[in-house]
Amino acid sequence: MSSVRLRSRLAILAVLGLVLLGGVAPASAQWPPEVKNLQHFPKDxxxxxxxxxxxxxxFGLGVRCQFCHVGEEGQPLATFDFASDEKDNKKKARVMLAMVDAINGEHLAKLEGDSExxxxxxxxxxxxxxxxxxxRDILVAAAGESPDAAVARYRELREEFYGQGTYNFSESTLMQAAEALAEAGQMDAAVALVDESLAHTPESAWALGTxxxxxxxxxxVDAAVAALKRxxxxxxxxxxVRQQLDKLTAPAEEGGDGS
Ligand code: HEC
Ligand code: HEC
Structure with missing residues (x-):
């Protein structure tokens, strides 16, 4: 049932799809290919x-057809073997299709009320x-290598994906990663990520307090005092913040070692 709905909803896009693909594929007897190995969608x-x-x-996964299908990058789609189940990602995609049907058809269907x-x-x-x-998890994993690696990973992904909604580049992600790292005793990496966050949003009481x-x-202690003063x-x-500052500076003036 769900695939029928999906089909009708996406049918409008079919024309667009054919036009776009027609631009890539050569005038060949193999295009469009014969569909012969559908196991999830209706066979016909x-x-x-x-x-x-x-x-x-x-589009959903940010990949090309060959991520799931047998075929060479740069070669016309007419040379691809779409029916083949050789690639693991195609098999995983079938698992995902069953999962998505279960979520929509079984679980979400139980919600009552809203029509849309x-x-x-x-x-x-x-x-x-x-x-x-x-x-957050990508950054924590990268920090396992080094604090610099975590910052570099953040910058790389931000450069490539900013504005696409793939990752949440906001302060909250960096703070969560920093908290997790501090919890695990990786203080240098935690500080490096908070510094990175401050490079983007310098006037943040959350980041400076952290x-x-x-x-x-x-x-x-000096660096802590400097952060609070900011x-x-x-x-x-x-x-x-004033009270925190007082607490931090008082013992230091009396010759405390701050540890
Ligand atoms: C994320 C994985 C994935 C991507 C990316 C993907 N496909 Fe598929 N494709 C599948 C799966 C899974 C099936 C089989 C569905 C089924 O069993 O009902 C399939 C089936 C097909 C078939 C039918 C093959 C047959 O003979 O049964 C064609 C044709 C096809 N895909 C073309 C494409 C094209 C063209 C692209 C790129 C625009 C593409 N696919 C991208 C996963 C993918
Ligand atoms: C409810 C969330 C969710 C939805 C919806 C979903 N996926 Fe996934 N998908 C995941 C997760 C999580 C993983 C990673 C699983 C793992 O690492 O074991 C994954 C992994 C995959 C992979 C393996 C690739 C890789 O590098 O891990 C493929 C292929 C894939 N999904 C295709 C699809 C397709 C196609 C759809 C839509 C039909 C879809 N997924 C819908 C959550 C989802």
Missing amino acids: MEFRELMPVMRSFA RVRVECVTCHRGAAHPEQL LAGLEQRRGN ILDFDPDNER
Whole structure:
């Protein structure tokens, strides 16, 4: 039932799909290919109905056809063997199709009320990435290599994906990653990610307060004090920060070692 709805909804896009693909494929007897190995979709589903679905897979995951199908980059699609099940990603995609049907057909169907239900599609989770990992987790994993590697990974992904909705590049992601790293005792990496966040949003009490806490735990009282003072620069009436500053500076003046 769900695939019928999907088919009708995407049928409008079929024309567009054919026009676009027609530009890539040569006038060949193999194009369009004969559809002969459908196991999830109805066996009699036509090529022109299948195409917009395939294009939604490619866009949803940010990949080309050959991610799932046997064929060479740069070669015309007419030379591809679309029926082959050789690639693991095609088999995984079938698992995903069954999962998406279950989510929409079994689980979401149980919700009562609103008539306009939001349906889950590939892009709902994948958002243009083949492996839908959260940025926070990617950064924590990269920090396992080095603090610099975590920052470099953030910059690379931001450069490539900013504005596409694939990853959340906001302060909250960097703060969450920093918290997780601090929890695991990786203080240098945690500080590096907070610094990176401050490079984008310098006047953030959240990031500066976090930085102060991390520096204090690392024994860098001067750096903690400097971070708190930066908050007072744009928020001079912040009493909590003033109190924190007093606490930090008082023992140091009495010759405390700050550790
Ligand atoms: C994320 C994986 C994925 C991507 C990307 C993808 N496909 Fe598919 N494709 C599949 C799966 C899975 C099937 C089989 C569906 C089924 O069993 O009902 C399939 C089936 C097909 C078939 C039918 C093959 C047959 O003979 O049964 C064609 C044709 C096809 N895809 C073309 C394309 C084209 C063209 C692209 C690029 C625009 C593309 N696909 C991108 C996963 C993918
Ligand atoms: C509910 C969220 C969700 C939806 C919806 C979803 N996926 Fe996935 N998909 C995942 C997750 C999570 C993974 C990684 C699984 C793992 O690492 O074991 C994944 C992995 C994959 C992979 C393996 C690639 C890789 O590098 O891990 C393919 C191919 C794939 N999905 C295709 C699809 C297609 C096609 C659709 C739409 C029909 C889809 N997915 C819909 C969550 C989803």
